Amino acid sequence: MNSTVEQPETFTFQAEVNQVLSLVINSLYSHKEIFLRELVSNASDALDKIRFRALTEHDVMGEDKELKVQLIPDETGQTLTIRDNGVGMTREELIKNLGTIAHSGSTAFVKALQEKKEGDDLQLIGQFGVGFYSSYLVADTVTVQSRAPLAEEAWQWTSEGSGSFSIEPCELEGRGTAITLHLKDEHKEFNTEWKLRELVRKFSDYVSFPIELEVTRTREEPKDESDPEGPKEKVTEVKFEQINNASALWKRKKEDIEDEQYNEFYKHLSHDWNAPLARTHFSIEGRAMFTGLLFVPEKAPFDMFSSMERRGIRLFVKRVFIMEECKELIPEYLRFLRGVVDSDDLPLNVSRELLQEDQMVRFIKNQLVKKTLDLLQELADDQPETYEKFWSAFGMVLKEGIHTDEKNRKKLAKLLRCHSTTQEKLTSLDDYIERMPEGQSSIYYITGDNPATLAKSPHLETLAKKGYEVVMFTDPIDEWVVMSLTEYQDKKLVSVSKGDLELEEPDEEAKKETEAQAKDFKGFTEAVAEVLGDRVEKVEISKRLADSPCCLVVPEHGMHAHLERLLKQSNRDVPQARRIFEINAKHPLILTVRQLHKARSDKLSDWVELLYAQAQILEGSPVSDPGAFAQRLSELMNAAVQPEDLVVDESVVEEEVVEETAAEETETSETAEEESDAES
Numbered sequence: 001m002n003s004t005v006e007q008p009e010t011f012t013f014q015a016e017v018n019q020v021l022s023l024v025i026n027s028l029y030s031h032k033e034i035f036l037r038e039l040v041s042n043a044s045d046a047l048d049k050i051r052f053r054a055l056t057e058h059d060v061m062g063e064d065k066e067l068k069v070q071l072i073p074d075e076t077g078q079t080l081t082i083r084d085n086g087v088g089m090t091r092e093e094l095i096k097n098l099g100t101i102a103h104s105g106s107t108a109f110v111k112a113l114q115e116k117k118e119g120d121d122l123q124l125i126g127q128f129g130v131g132f133y134s135s136y137l138v139a140d141t142v143t144v145q146s147r148a149p150l151a152e153e154a155w156q157w158t159s160e161g162s163g164s165f166s167i168e169p170c171e172l173e174g175r176g177t178a179i180t181l182h183l184k185d186e187h188k189e190f191n192t193e194w195k196l197r198e199l200v201r202k203f204s205d206y207v208s209f210p211i212e213l214e215v216t217r218t219r220e221e222p223k224d225e226s227d228p229e230g231p232k233e234k235v236t237e238v239k240f241e242q243i244n245n246a247s248a249l250w251k252r253k254k255e256d257i258e259d260e261q262y263n264e265f266y267k268h269l270s271h272d273w274n275a276p277l278a279r280t281h282f283s284i285e286g287r288a289m290f291t292g293l294l295f296v297p298e299k300a301p302f303d304m305f306s307s308m309e310r311r312g313i314r315l316f317v318k319r320v321f322i323m324e325e326c327k328e329l330i331p332e333y334l335r336f337l338r339g340v341v342d343s344d345d346l347p348l349n350v351s352r353e354l355l356q357e358d359q360m361v362r363f364i365k366n367q368l369v370k371k372t373l374d375l376l377q378e379l380a381d382d383q384p385e386t387y388e389k390f391w392s393a394f395g396m397v398l399k400e401g402i403h404t405d406e407k408n409r410k411k412l413a414k415l416l417r418c419h420s421t422t423q424e425k426l427t428s429l430d431d432y433i434e435r436m437p438e439g440q441s442s443i444y445y446i447t448g449d450n451p452a453t454l455a456k457s458p459h460l461e462t463l464a465k466k467g468y469e470v471v472m473f474t475d476p477i478d479e480w481v482v483m484s485l486t487e488y489q490d491k492k493l494v495s496v497s498k499g500d501l502e503l504e505e506p507d508e509e510a511k512k513e514t515e516a517q518a519k520d521f522k523g524f525t526e527a528v529a530e531v532l533g534d535r536v537e538k539v540e541i542s543k544r545l546a547d548s549p550c551c552l553v554v555p556e557h558g559m560h561a562h563l564e565r566l567l568k569q570s571n572r573d574v575p576q577a578r579r580i581f582e583i584n585a586k587h588p589l590i591l592t593v594r595q596l597h598k599a600r601s602d603k604l605s606d607w608v609e610l611l612y613a614q615a616q617i618l619e620g621s622p623v624s625d626p627g628a629f630a631q632r633l634s635e636l637m638n639a640a641v642q643p644e645d646l647v648v649d650e651s652v653v654e655e656e657v658v659e660e661t662a663a664e665e666t667e668t669s670e671t672a673e674e675e676s677d678a679e680s
Contacts, residue, residue, distance in 0.1 A: 008158075008168035011099055032187065035138055036196070037203040038131035039082045039179055041320045043069040044207050046086025046177060050149065053087065060149045064174055068210045070240060071200075073191035078183050080191040085176040089146040091155045091167060098132065098144065098157055099165060132179075136161045138190055139181035145170050146177040197243050203321040206248035212240035248319045250293040250340055254281050266295045269314065270338040274298045277390055279339075280375040284367050288360045294339035294372060296379075300393040304336065313368075316342040329365050333401035334372055336394045341368070373411045380415060380428075388426065391417045396475050403480040413488050416481075419451040419472040421460060429471075429488050437467050442494040445471040447478055447562045448620060458548035458618055459496045465546055466503060470496055479563040497619070499556035501544045517541055517585055524594045525583070527601070531608040532581060535624075542582035549587040552579040552615045561619045579619075581612065606632050 047067045053060050064085055072081040089097060135142045140160060147154035154172035159165035172178065181190075189195050193215055200211050217239065220232040249257065249265050263275040276295040283291045294313070312325030312335075319342060330337055341364065376398075380387040391398075401412045417426040422435070432443060444463060448454040454472045463470055473482065486493055494501075518525075518541055529539040537555055545551060554560055559577055567574045583590050593611070597604045613629045616622070623629045 008166040010164055010166050011095060012164050032137045033190070033199055034203075035134040035181075036082075036190070036199045037321060038134045040069055040200070040204045040207060040211065042132060043082055043084035043086065043177070044204075044209055044318075044320065046084050046088070047209050049087040050085075050175075053149070062150070062175075068212055069207070070212045070214065071196055071243075072214045073193070073196060075188075075191055078185075078188050078191065079180050080183060080196075081178055081180045083176065083178040085174055088148040088151070088175045088177055089155075090148045090151065091153075093148070094144065094146060094155055094157045094167060098159075133161070135179065135181055138183055138187035140184050141182040143180040143182070144177060145172045145180070147172045147175050149175045151175070200243050205244050205321075206246075206251075206316065206319045207244060208246060208248065208319055210242045210246050211244040213243045215239065215241055248316075248342065250281065250291050250342055251319065257281075265293075266338065269340070270295070270297065272297060272338075276338075277386060278375055278379050280371050282371055284364075288343065288363050289345060290341055290343040290364055290367075292339065292341045292368060292371065294337050294368070294375070296375070296390060296394075297336060297338060298389070298393070300336065300397075304397065313337060314340045316340055318342070318344065328361060330368055330372075331365070331401065331405060333397055333399075333404060334369065336397055337372060369405075369408060373408060373415070376415055377411070388417070391426065396477055399475065399477045399481050403477070403484045406484075409484065410488075413485055418478075419474065421455055421464065421470045421472065423469075427471075432469060432471060433489055433491060435469060440468055441491070443471065443488060443491045444468060444494050444496050445473055445482065446496050447473045447482065447560050449562070450474055453620070457497070458551040459544055459553075461546035461548060462501075462503065462544045463496060468503070476566050479560060479566065495554070495560070496544065497560065498554045498558070503543075514541070514543075521583075521585055521594070524597055527597055527604060528581065528583070528608050531605050532612060535578065535612070536581040537578040539581045539583065541585045545582065545584035545587070547587075548584060548618070549589045550581065550583045550611050550615050552619050552621075553582050554579060561621050565620065581615065583611075606636055610636060 047069070050061065051067060067085060070081075070083040072083060074080070142159060142161070144157040145154060146157070154170050156168050156170035157165055158168075183190055190199075193213065196213055200213075204211060215238070216236060218234055218236050221235050222228050223231045223233050249261065262279055262281075266272065266276045266279070275298065277298045278296040279294065281293045283289075312323075312327040313330060314321065315323040315326040315329065326341070329341060343364065345360070376387070376390070379390065395417060398412065398415060402409055402416070405412065413429060415428075417428055420427050420432065429443065446454050446457060446459060448457070451472050451474060454460075454474070460470055473479075482493060482495070521541055525539045525541070529536065532539070536552075542551065542553075544553075552561070554577070558579075559574075561577075561579075564574055564577060585591075589611075593604070593607045596607065610629070610632055613623045616624070
């Protein structure tokens with residue numbers, strides 16, 4: 001090659017390169033291996049550019065029409081070369097694109113095309129600016145050889161990243177760019193075959209151009225071709241092998257993809273042995289263009305509720321892997337999702353590792369949530385048994401969204417499944433409403449530890465007699481769910497263990513009866529309140545009890561006993577809550593204690609304390625003083641035994657004595673016979 005420039009020219013970087021390079025190497029990139037992703041992205045960018053130019057410049061490719069990226073490791077020289085046959089650069093472009101930190105050749109190229117109203121279909125990957133300088137994460141010297149299409153000259157750019165670079169002519173066969181990294185001693189593993197295969201598979205497996213790796217293979221061949229079975233000799237061959245799939249599954253049409261292909265891709269993505277429970281594959285066009293492929297796993301990971309639990313989906317830009325766990329694109333209550341999002345124009349920071357929080361990011365996030373909730377609702381409607389499996393694995397996580405995601409609360413509430421007092425299987429709130437008898441206007445619920453215990457709660461008695469179904473919430477998160485979900489389908493959610501439970505509008509006669517009953521029991525309720533003191537807010541006649549003598553009720557704006565226990569188990573400082581002590585004015589025990597109050601008021605305290613402890617046990621709370629409770633129970637049981645219960649029936653005693661004597665005589669006779677036989 002003839003060139004007017006015979007000696008290397010030295011240039012100074014246009015930016016404060018030492019400071020910027022230090023920032024790139026030490027701050028922007030958390031993993032050294034990211035350099036290969038950046039350089040392959042730039043190579044793919046150059047291939048996209050030449051392919052686009054070929055649409056109008058038919059001779060720009062010449063005879064070299066097979067576009068590809070090649071990786072050429074040299075363990076002896078400790079170098080790694082990334083070669084492409086893309087658009088290449090002239091001397092001026094090398095100075096402009098690589099001489100200024102953060103200058104983006106791709107951005108400038110796209111801007112020029114947009115001014116011409118062209119390039120709508122161009123697929124550009126990466127920015128040939130800061131990304132290129134990630135090379136210095138692993139190399140102490142970088143050499144770039146480049147040749148523009150149809151150009152006769154090739155140029156070499158060289159720099160140690162220390163403030164300056166040099167430009168000189170070079171020899172390079174064909175168009176394109178070859179970047180050679182002179183690897184540091186501690187990073188020489190990056191020119192080994194196994195490491196390069198691993199990184200390409202991890203970061204660039206779905207780049208749409210072939211990525212080829214130069215490998216050396218040895219095989220045995222006969223020395224004499226006419227004697228195949230004769231002596232062999234070893235033949236060493238250097239060749240290129242493609243190491244990426246070069247086909248993004250999520251970019252293909254759904255009708256062209258088999259279920260097995262989806263399943264295998266999910267297993268590769270998630271390292272899960274099982275096939276996914278459900279999936280959704282979609283493309284969005286509009287404010288932001290992106291493709292998504294989301295999977296719902298069959299089983300929950302063991303660390304789903306751990307603070308270190310991995311969550312997020314893989315982010316690609318133009319098929320190039322950007323982030324393993326992109327948490328910014330999905331809410332925490334959908335952390336069980338696995339999948340990919342591939343955006344054409346998602347805004348990224350200069351390192352492409354951290355997303356910028358802007359309207360486009362929020363748009364993509366909203367679309368992902370919508371697609372996921374639509375998928376789950378479709379699953380619930382069309383495959384209820386499959387949805388039951390999902391709910392068993394991830395229901396408690398999905399409930400978090402009812403508390404945190406006000407925008408999608410109605411959709412999430414429709415997906416809610418819970419136990420109830422009348423159904424063997426889990427039920428939805430929609431099905432609950434369909435079963436509501438005439439006259440019921442609210443959705444009644446109760447919270448606690450498990451359905452079996454809640455089903456026996458005294459708070460349900462009057463509701464059961466009226467035929468009202470009660471929803472049972474038994475997960476810890478449910479306490480926060482019912483705080484946020486105050487109504488559903490215009491039906492108010494009412495706690496059966498809270499406040500004044502008005503099941504129906506009382507008529508005048510019922511009101512008079514209630515008032516008369518309260519007046520009649522006034523002296524007794526006041527005496528009970530005096531015994532319990534400030535442990536209760538008040539004592540009143542119950543409207544919810546039918547078979548039990550008493551219960552504890554949470555005030556309207558108070559904290560459920562279940563929530564109180566959960567907070568105490570978490571070592572939270574929970575103030576002592578005062579309950580309403582309700583008594584069943586028609587229960588025989590209450591009537592007896594009331595008579596006892598009139599006849600022996602000194603005994604009232606023990607009985608009231610016993611009833612209060614019973615109510616604590618029924619609501620699931622610990623008894624305040626277990627020792628005093630046990631002693632009081634023993635004393636009252638002993639006192640309750642009537643003297644006539646201890647009278648002995650003499651005739652029964654005589655019969656028992658006769659039977660015992662006969663049994664003893666029989667036993668003695670048998671023993672004597674055995675001894676006689678032994679002597680013989």
